[in-house]
Amino acid sequence: MSASSESILEAFPLTIRDWLASVVPLDWLQWLILSLIGIVAILTVFGLTFAFTTVTERKLLGRFQNRLGPNRVRIFGIRVFGFFQPFADAVKALTKEDIVPAAADKVLHFLAPCAMVAFSLLGFAVLPFGKHLSLLSNIDAALLYFFAAGAASELAIFMAGWSSNNKFSLISSMRALAQLISYELPLLLVAVPAVLMAGSLSLTGIVVNQGGDLGILNWNVFTPWGFAGFIIFFIAALAECNRCPFDLPEGESEIIAGYLTEYSGFKYALFFMGEYFGMMSLSGLGVTLFLGGWQAPCAALAFIPSYLWFYAKLIVMILCFIWMRATLLRLRMDQLMRLSWKFLVPLALVNLGTVTFWKYTADWEGGMLVARWLIAIALVILPFISLGKVLSSGLGPRKYRYA
Amino acid sequence: MTILHLCLIFSALLFSLGLAAALARSSGILVLLGIELMLNAANINFIAFWKFSPNPENGTGAMFAIFSIAVAAAEAAVGLALIIAIYRHQSSIRLQDANTLKG
Amino acid sequence: MTTFPIITLLIIAVITLGITAVALFLKNIIHCSILLAVSWVGIAAFYLWAGAEFVAFAQVLVYVGAVSMVVLFAVLLTQRKQLDLEKLTGTVGFRELGKLAAAMVATVLVIAIATTPLTGSFDAINEPVITVRDIGIQLRDNHIGALLIVGVLLTVALLGAVVVASAEPKTEE
Known part of the structure; x- marks a missing residue:
């Protein structure tokens, strides 16, 4: 029973796509429709995920702060704990007045939100959502493409901040540039170990490399270098998406809303959307590189289709992002720079050494296997402790003078 | 006229645009960007000759382009640092103003 | 076909050349830089057309x-006061x-290219593919020296840029 139902469910999206494409007779039109269906599917799934992430975030933040969160919106008298909130928000954003400051650079002011959404969507093209689900699965250098696409969204933030012709926006775009350049480096460096182990820059290859008889233990995150890499990746991803505690470019309490200050109505909503799409695609990359991608945790659970596993892991990642936002305080600019250049980058470089060791000792057996694990764990922990000691020397616990 | 000719003309025009920027603009940053464009035009030639070479399997043109991109990045970093240093001394990035060594 | x-x-x-031409003669440096970023993407598109996928992505990334x-x-750091933009375009x-010199160079180059007979299969579309694995093997075997030198060069350039751009300690005043 399980074998047949598994394959049907696994191939279900492909079956629907091929059936839809077979309706048209022309060859080139069929190719066009095949591509379009993929794009529309990604937009629908992640658009809806975006909508419900916003309301989930607000409700969770509410719970973290001991209040209820949004729970009023109802459609046709049905009130599902306020989960219709995003639709009400969308209507509100669409009908609000769009204000452009008189001194703004009109063209760039208009282009920035569009560029933001467009660039943040580009990354989805190479993510392997399931065994057979990936838009551009044949790209050889998929990881490089992902980072190239992500690099472009910095430009959108800069355009927004500069074109608003507002000093808060300008400060914010300077902050955003500095932050994004600094955290791009650890993000790239911790992706390299996964590439090294899989021997391929293709994301599908990296996921396949994490499969095997051991199930969940084959995932990269359950190796010493993978664990360290995942933590660094998570921190750098938080910073890349401008999420708390790295939301300095927005910093409501310091520079109003940063590059968003002069945006209103639907353009503001587009920025919001771009930010969440960026968060989702980076989470997807994290899932692919470290959490086994679409692999099921054990063979017994493999009857659940691979794309659902990917989606579940993605949701867990996003919930962790929200959790961090509720927990941590915003960093100062110098702390932000120090964390990246003095802590994360050296650790990521050491991690490269660890993974090289791990790769060359792949055939150690028995007692040597224990030694391999111990050495690798030491290679992760010792630099962490010593670097932390060096960086925090002279910084005692803070004294509260007025409390 | 072959396709290789078209590629070469494309790169020659891009090179001239970069040259024009380097010669006609006086902002240090734009001069640097013009030089970057000229480097890019050279890269286009490498890739074009690689594509139409008799044995593209060994990928020499592509390799050279990769190295050239790396060197261009280093050049941009140092060049912009120099421009910032010039600005600190002259409070201007006009290259005509950086003439304190002129007799 | x-x-x-x-x-x-x-x-x-045509698109790349057009964008570059517009970019280089705008008065506003910020507009120039953003348009030039687009023209770099155009060059990356050319690399993709030629089948050099890795080079194209590296181009966009870098x-x-x-x-x-x-x-x-650099533009933001050096334009603290609203500079007279006219001044930046030169006399x-x-x-x-x-512009005249550049136009002459362009003419000479285009004439030289157009009159050079390139014989062989240069009008056939061959589709060479260089995979990432090939590039890696090439880097490891044939170009290892160059790779090391580039690594050292980039490190030196990074350190040099930091030293040049960082403010000197205030000794006077």
């Missing part, structure tokens, strides 16, 4: 992701001379 790559090449070339960011940073004679 053979005309399709030519048309693609022409579209890429130029759009890093170089244009550094350029914008008229100087500007025209520069």
Whole structure:
């Protein structure tokens, strides 16, 4: 029973796509429709995920702060704990007045939100959502493409901040540039170990490399270098998406809303959307590189289709992002720079050494296997402790003078 | 006229645009960007000759382009640092103003 | 079917050249830098057309992701007071001379290219593919020396840039 139902469910999206494409007779039109269906599917799934992430975030933040969160919106008298909130928000954003400051650079002011959404969507093209689900699965250098696409969204933030012709926006775009350049480096460096182990820059290859008889233990995150890499990746991803505690470019309490200050109505909503799409695609990359991608945790659970596993892991990642936002305080600019250049980058470089060791000792057996694990764990922990000691020397616990 | 000719003309025009920027603009940053464009035009030639070479399997043109991109990045970093240093001394990035060594 | 790559090449070339030409003669440096980022993407599109996928992505990553960011940073740092933008375009004679020289170089180059007989299979569309694995093997075997030198060069350039750009300690005043 399980074998047949598994394959049907696994191939279900492909079956629907091929059936839809077979309706048209022309060859080139069929190719066009095949591509379009993929794009529309990604937009629908992640658009809806975006909508419900916003309301989930607000409700969770509410719970973290001991209040209820949004729970009023109802459609046709049905009130599902306020989960219709995003639709009400969308209507509100669409009908609000769009204000452009008189001194703004009109063209760039208009282009920035569009560029933001467009660039943040580009990354989805190479993510392997399931065994057979990936838009551009044949790209050889998929990881490089992902980072190239992500690099472009910095430009959108800069355009927004500069074109608003507002000093808060300008400060914010300077902050955003500095932050994004600094955290791009650890993000790239911790992706390299996964590439090294899989021997391929293709994301599908990296996921396949994490499969095997051991199930969940084959995932990269359950190796010493993978664990360290995942933590660094998570921190750098938080910073890349401008999420708390790295939301300095927005910093409501310091520079109003940063590059968003002069945006209103639907353009503001587009920025919001771009930010969440960026968060989702980076989470997807994290899932692919470290959490086994679409692999099921054990063979017994493999009857659940691979794309659902990917989606579940993605949701867990996003919930962790929200959790961090509720927990941590915003960093100062110098702390932000120090964390990246003095802590994360050296650790990521050491991690490269660890993974090289791990790769060359792949055939150690028995007692040597224990030694391999111990050495690798030491290679992760010792630099962490010593670097932390060096960086925090002279910084005692803070004294509260007025409390 | 072959396709290789078209590629070469494309790169020659891009090179001239970069040259024009380097010669006609006086902002240090734009001069640097013009030089970057000229480097890019050279890269286009490498890739074009690689594509139409008799044995593209060994990928020499592509390799050279990769190295050239790396060197261009280093050049941009140092060049912009120099421009910032010039600005600190002259409070201007006009290259005509950086003439304190002129007799 | 053979005309399709030519048309693609022409579209890429015309758009890239047009954007670059507009970019280099705008008065506003920020607009210039952003448009130039677009023209770098156009060059990356040419690499994709030629089948050099890795080079194309590296181009976007390095130029759009890093170089244009550094350029914008430099513009913001050096334009603290609203500079007179007219001043940055140079004196008229100087500007025209520069353009004239560039136009002459362009003419010479185009004539030279157009009159060079390139024999062989240069009009056939061959589709060479260089995979990432090939590039890696090449880097490891044939170009290892160059790779090391580039690594050292980049490190030195990074350190040099930091030293040059960082403010000197205030000794006077």
